[in-house]
Amino acid sequence: MPEQSAPPPLVASSPRPIFEARGLTKIYQMGEVRVEALRGVDLDLVAGELVVLLGPSGSGKSTLLNILGGLDTPTSGTVRYADHDLTVDDDAAMTQYRREHVGFVFQFYNLIPSLTARENVALVTEISQHPMTPEEALALVGLAQRMDHFPSQMSGGEQQRVAIARAVAKRPQVLLCDEPTGALDAQTGVMVLEVIARVNRELGTTTVVITHNAVIAAMADRVVHFGDGHVVRIERNASRKAASELSW
């Protein structure tokens, strides 16, 4: 069961971490309520690994993900990606960072409803340096047949796969997935996880998946347990399970 004191991040045998977070805190003012989402998080992530952030809702994992992705800045602490300082509140620099390095997958897909699958992907490939074609990206997620459908014509699983194609089409170094299966049934969820694992495996993309579904932890290299704004503990799986072996 969770220990109160978080162990130091696992660094020993790994190469230099791609992400380094130290003492991260984040405080939100939500309406009239003050929310402490992160209360001092230390974490390193290594290039190419698949990490699952596991924890109940409100435990701070989304906040951490948003900070890693340059969608938000911490209230205090340091966070670094390679040679980028992610604590700097510089919109232009953050935009550039997201554009060049990060792919996002959101729980509710966040597709642009007025664009087809292909166009949603093109939206990102058009502003990337060395992207795959939208067709390749969609083929990668198994949607070669549905490229010209609008979001409203696709099932949730298909929409999420478009979102993944959109996220990976730019060949990002980092793929950040916030509850990618949260809005999906188990069968569809597994299909989506398979795609994420495949991208991680085939493209070597450092992948962070947020979930509150403990089953999914089995497919990770490492599992970071979150609770109440802290990293509670970190586990390393001896072997990764294939997504198809998961069920809930």
Add this chain to the structure above:
Amino acid sequence: MRALDRKLWRDLWHMRGQAIAIALVVMCGVGTYVMFLSTLGALRVTQDAYYREYRFAEVFATLKRAPESLRARLAALPGVERAETRVVEQVRLDMPDFVEPVTALMVSLADDAPHGLNGLHLREGRLPLPGRPDEVVVSTPFAKAHTLHPGSRFHAILNGRRQALTVVGTALSPEFVQQLRPGSAFPDTKRYGVMWMGRKALGQAYDLDGAFNDLALSLRPGADAQDVIDRVDELITPFGGLGAYARKDQRSHRFLDQELDQLGTLASLFPTMFMGVAAFLLNVVIGRLVTMQREQIATLKAFGYGNAAVMLHYLKLVAVITGAGVLGGTVLGVWLGAALSRIYMEFYYFPWLKFSLEPMTIVEAAGASLIAAGAGTVVAVWRAASLKPAQAMRPEPPARYRETAIEKLGLKRWLSQPTRMILRHIWRRPLKSALTVVGIALACGIILTGLFQRDTVGYMMNVHYGMAQREDLSVAFTDPTAYRARFDLMGLPAVEHVEVFRSVPVRLRHGHLEHRTAIRGIEAGGELQRLLDADLRQVALPADGILLTDHLGKMLGVRAGDRIVVEVMEGNRPLREATVAGLVKEYLGVSAYMELTALNHFMHEGPTISGAWLAVDAAQLHALYGELKGIPRVAGVAERVQEIRNFNRLMDETMLFFTYVSTVFAVIIAFGVVYNSARIALTERGRELASLRVLGFTRGEIGYILLGELGILTLAAIPVGLWLGEGMCYYIAHTMQTELFRVPVVLVPQTYAFAVAVVLVSAALSGLVVRRRLDHLDLVAVLKTPE
């Protein structure tokens, strides 16, 4: 095409209803602007070109009779470029198949100098041959009214002699762009016209061979008109000169100029108001539309689109909508401007119309629209884009609703939950609610500005022809006549009642302010011509002193009790002083009045009259006309009913068009605003309402929540709108005070009702559209996706 641009077109298609409504609002604003300014531009350019090409004179004078030898001395005056002498006489015509008396101004044409001042633009035929006393060119509008063409014949009374005349041509002259009978405010082309005859022939008819009684001068560049006028007056006074005057006081020019000034006022006022309203709406509506896309903006940013790219995207979207409106408005404005110009062409007799649209006009209209829309967009996008994407993608924290004042007053228990929702929602964003109210109110207000002119004109006519001028017929004599002519008139058939008047042309001066007009001497206690005070009660004529139209008092800067200088412009032109006894209310024209015997006394003359007002038995009117035609002293006859008809025709042609166009535009704007308010409210609250449906609320109930808000805001906007509209009407009326007419603000209940009805119908139609959409809310989707 780039994906982002595709999104733009698809978004546009998706919101086409709203986009069209916004574009229509812009179109109306731009359309009004372009219509007015292109019309005004066309008329001004045409006026200038016409005056220049046809050598419209710059100084004019009328005199009794001067020898032709005076011309050389006039031409030699410093500043004078060219001096032309003429014979100008008012003549009576006997038109075949037209029983009423017709008056014409007969102007001589130089027999030897075809390219003189005030050149004729021949429409048909040729000029009269020198020395032919039977050949005339008639003015085109008069020719049209009587279907005269070269070869047509009619009779005229020239100097008491009946003479057969043959039309050899029809023409227009820059001197008579407005052909108004003296003393009349409206053109009557059937009963008054201008014609031209050779100088020698006309001179001989009036015993003015080798002499002249009218003068036109052109000036050298840089000459001082007043200096020339003073010198001319010195020369012509011994010959019965009635005072030279500059072009600005020339009748046709003065009227034309005032009309164009007034159009200019409208052209700056109306479009500014329409553009202002349109710009305001555009700003509000676009701002809210963009705010709705907060999440998409965050998503774009999450994928690395910078603020500039996102901003550009939305600016493009707005530019397309606004641009469509500007384009449509320009086309519409040019089309309407051409139509309006044609209407003015019917009224002003220009030989051609140079249509001119200054590119600046379009630039201004487009600029105002794009800036308004752009500002709304930039502010909204900035607000959305300056949020951290993580935050923008999260549902907004629950809004801080509070109990409203109405609830706090203890009325809460009478209000259902949905009613409380409506009130709290309005209350939560007071500024937004206020903007919606202001938008609808402005739309409601501009409807009044379009309609009020009709109401006002109806009222003015009622006062002028119903309460002040009540005669059936007015008769003017060729010269001042002995008072006993009154008894001759009373003996004529059909005549039931006669009141006589004396009319003396004067120049009134007070300090450095002066005005040319006429003093009317009228009989005390008269019933046919009444003077009214500010409350429209009959004013008793003072035994002494002079009464002025209130506006004339303002023009001269005088009040009751002030002394003014009266320079009489006939006879031996005495210079006298008079006391202003008071001011009278008149909406049309400006005049001065005295009691008849007081005026005779003032003029040091016996009982003398210039004309009479008659009340007649309409059944015997033809017989009366026959008799009047036979009296050489009668210079002209005007029928009040005809004046009213002429006025109404003029109004139908000009103002109705204007009223119609502006009302249609105002209605479109009103609908655009209300519809957009409703649609945006639906988008903003769709989720909440769908959730309520899930909870078991009926369609009717959620419809009530959404449309109830629209209804309350609309109802609140109506009184504000009527109030704003009245204010705008007062402003328009205030800026349209001219010598020609003053516009009182009169709004009849039907006008208010119409404005209210337009807003309510717009709201009802928008409500129906929104209601239909409410019926198709996707309940399941709401449960699955975040806000």
